[in-house]
Amino acid sequence: MCRVLKVSESGYYQSLFHVCEPRPWQLLLVKIKQVYTRHPNNDNYGVNRIRLVLKQNGISVSKSTVRRAMKKGGLIKTSPRHSGSLTESDADAQKADNLIVRNFTADAPNRK
Incomplete structure (x- = not known):
């Protein structure tokens, strides 16, 4: 029967x-x-608080064990994540005016 079902004994x-x-x-x-x-x-x-309550009740388990059990039981709460920035950037609004216009000569110090 095990050979037919392809299962080890x-x-x-x-x-x-x-x-x-x-x-x-x-x-x-x-x-x-x-x-x-x-x-x-x-x-x-959350996981940390559940682990603290379990520890107070005399049950010593690791954080990952609590997280795994809560995930399999559907008790993990997730917060919504924002993708990207909240506002769109405007490239034209961020450009600085070109005041020098590639003219790097000056008559006196601190004049350009």
């Missing part, structure tokens, strides 16, 4: 035994959602 048996076990990030996501339910007015908690 070890992979098949591993999938049989580990189907019901939740992943570590799923367990962490449950605890993160508990933090959100305890603080319903602060649903804008």
